[in-house]
Amino acid sequence: MRRTRASERGASRRRVLAGIGAVAVTGLAGCSGSSAEGDYDVGMTPTAFDPRTITVATGETVVWRNTSSRGHSVTAYDSGIPEDAEFFASGGYETTEAAREGYLSEFGGRIDSGETWSHTFEVPGEYEYFCVPHEQAGMVGTVVVEA
Known part of the structure; x- marks a missing residue:
């Protein structure tokens, strides 16, 4: 199966967003009382x-x-x-x-x-x-x- 540039950009964007989400969740750990x-x-x-x-x-x-x-x-x-x-x-x-x-x-x-x-x-x-x-x-x- 051959990937197009658009699908590669979409996959790359999802990886970046997933990484940002993981960092955000980790950073919020322990922020409650x-x-x-x-x-x-x-x-x-x-x-x-x-x-x-x-x-x-x-x-x-x-x-x-x-x-x-x-x-x-x-x-x-x-x-x-x-x-x-x-x-x-x-x-x-x-x-x-x-x-x-x-x-x-x-x-x-x-x-x-x-x-x-x-x-x-x-x-x-x-x-x-x-x-x-x-x-x-x-x-x-x-x-x-x-x-």
Whole structure:
């Protein structure tokens, strides 16, 4: 069977497009909020939570993963959570001040690179939180919990 120039160009074009498609699919691998090390909802870059705001349903658990090389914390603002909500902070602290003191004195509540920390949100409302060592750099976030 003899190929014409048009059929050769068509075959060549299909090979190129197939190659581009394979590269695109490979390049998109891992672009969701998960990694080979496990799923997470909020990543921690050197000085930011990513995403800064996340919306979940009542009863859902949010998982933070330190995706940077710096140590971080997740600490609620006492005045930034719904009235009936449980306070949350990596390290298990019961107040914002206790979490600050614990981190600054002995790195209590520190989440190292690659580690995760999670909290389940049972009360609807907005929860404002921050990273103790990077708060001044603007590392703050919000969890919106819908009923």
